[in-house]
Amino acid sequence: MSENEQKKPGYAEIASHFRKLIADGTLAPGDEMPSMRDVCEQFGVAITTANRAFRILKEEGLTVVRPGRTTLVADQPRAVSTAAARLKRIARTGRPYGHKETSINHTAQLRSLVDPILASHLNVELHDEVVLRTRTFVANGKRTVFAVSAIHVRALGQVPELLSPEPFDRFWQEIYTARTKRPVTKSPERRSARLAYDYELEALGVDVEPGTPVPVLVLVNAFSDENGPLEVWEDVYAPGLWQVDTE
Structure with missing residues (x-):
């Protein structure tokens, strides 16, 4: 192969391309996929x-074939993007939400941190004061994820807007980096399961008696700059959902 000859993508790369478009909402449920001829030319x-590549997407449940052999993007009412996938989507498209997704019940306040896992990731002592920001993601009218951001108080010096409950028009860490010139890095996403707290079930609209044990999946993303841990982002998923990454 000459230096000027571009390597053609394989089937996995083509599937990944369309997987990202579906996750981003660029290709929404019910949309018609490009024809095989168009994909070959592209x-x-x-x-x-x-x-x-199309067979992989179909096996993953991302597409369906209708009479006449037309391939459509499938409806995925139980699929929710992981936090890492959400960040990748924002970086690719600038859009904070996926298809038919929004967020509600935003809060922001200085609080004593009582969660030992978050305290460990943020490298602070239990009951140290941190910025806590919460929100609930809603997709297709259903509450899907209760998200908590625990942010080191040193970030307030550069981004005092963190204490406003209003959502940012971009990822707040971009503002932090622009003002401090310090890049922020993310650790690998961690996943675990535990029993949900009553306030998490309330935020997710899960109607059970107080104290009822309800297992939930929890995803944790930690962020740091050159001065140490900066933010821990914990996502608690509503029961019955499955998570989707775009890699």
């Missing part, structure tokens, strides 16, 4: 490669 590949 990526410069053979029909067998395009067909294999």
Whole structure:
């Protein structure tokens, strides 16, 4: 292969391309997928490669084939993006929400941190004061994720807007980096399961008697700059949902 000859993408790369478009909402449920001929022309590949990529998307439940062999984006009422996937979508598109998604019940306040896991990730002592920001994500009219951000108080010196409950028009860490010139890095996403707290079930609209044990999936993302831990982002998923990443 010459230096000027561009390597053609494989079927996995083509599937990943359309997987991201579906996750971003660029291709929404019910939308028609490009024809095989268009995919072959777009990526410069053979029909067998395009067909294999589409078969992967169908096996993953992302697309369905209708009579006449038309391929449509499938409805996925129980699929919710992971926090890491959400951040990737924001970086790619600038859009904070996916298809038919929004967030409600935003709060922001200085609080004593009582969660030992968050305190450990943020490298502070239990009951130290931190900025706590919460919100509940809603997709297709259903509450899906209760998100808590515990942010080190040193960030307030550069981004005092953190104490306003209003959502930012971009990821707040971008503002922090622009003002401090300090890049922020993210640790690998951590996943675990535990029993939900009553206030989390209330935020997610799960109607059970107080104290009822309800297992939930929890995803934790930690962020740091050169001065140490800066933010811990914990997502608690409503029962019965499954998580989707776009990698």
